[in-house]
Amino acid sequence: xxxxxxxxxxxxxxxxxAPGGLLGLGLDGEDGHRRVTRGKEFLLVxxxxxxxxxxxxxxxxxxxxxxxxxxxxxxxxAREFEDLADETVS
Numbered sequence: 001x002x003x004x005x006x007x008x009x010x011x012x013x014x015x016x017x018a019p020g021g022l023l024g025l026g027l028d029g030e031d032g033h034r035r036v037t038r039g040k041e042f043l044l045v046x047x048x049x050x051x052x053x054x055x056x057x058x059x060x061x062x063x064x065x066x067x068x069x070x071x072x073x074x075x076x077x078a079r080e081f082e083d084l085a086d087e088t089v090s
Contacts, residue, residue: 020074022059026051039063041073061088 026047029035035052037044041063044055062084066072076084 020072020076022062022073024055024059026055058088 020041022042024042024044026035026045028048028051029046031048033049035045035047035049037052037056037059039059042059044052044059046052047055065084065088066076071080073081
């Protein structure tokens with residue numbers, strides 16, 4: 001029998017809805033600014049001013065589409081997330 005570790009969240013069982021979200025990482029920020037944008041289901045970190053603004057725009061458009069569908073990031077399958085991302089970028 002395994003003992004649950006208090007420092008770890010329990011793994012989601014198959015069929016359960018695990019918390020989900022979007023993590024955006026910008027790797028081109030060389031101006032010394034720390035850019036962080038948090039939302040209910042997303043975290044955007046780093047990037048140049050232009051990259052960070054682009055990430056913000058994309059996640060806002062993704063959130064709008066999810067809201068119209070009555071879903072959240074945590075409810076999407078990997079395929080649904082991929083489709084949403086493709087739709088949003090196109």
